Amino acid sequence: MEHKNTPIYNAHSYHTKVPPQGIAPCILHYTDPGDLILDPFCGSGMTGVAALMCAHPPAEALHLVHDARLGPRYAILNDLSPAATHIT
Numbered sequence: 001m002e003h004k005n006t007p008i009y010n011a012h013s014y015h016t017k018v019p020p021q022g023i024a025p026c027i028l029h030y031t032d033p034g035d036l037i038l039d040p041f042c043g044s045g046m047t048g049v050a051a052l053m054c055a056h057p058p059a060e061a062l063h064l065v066h067d068a069r070l071g072p073r074y075a076i077l078n079d080l081s082p083a084a085t086h087i088t
Helices: 020-030 046-055 061-066 082-087
Strands: 036-039 073-078
Touching: 020 046, 036 046, 036 082, 046 073
Parallel strands: 036 073
Antiparallel strands: none
16 A cells, blocks of 8 residues: 555554545545544544645545545544554
């Protein structure tokens, strides 16, 4: 998978981490600017990072989403693991 060698991705390890560049296109497609995204199993927090990226998404995200509405999304992140909540 691409984008697994970026400073944000490499900030910490987490066993099921997905790069935010892979999540941002989904958020752009299914939400509008200002929407609230709930991630009750946030783990590494990459959904929150991807939500912030939607204000200025990477070029590859715009190529995947033709009708992207640019603007920040807001995220509520929660996890049962104390380690995960301290990471994010």
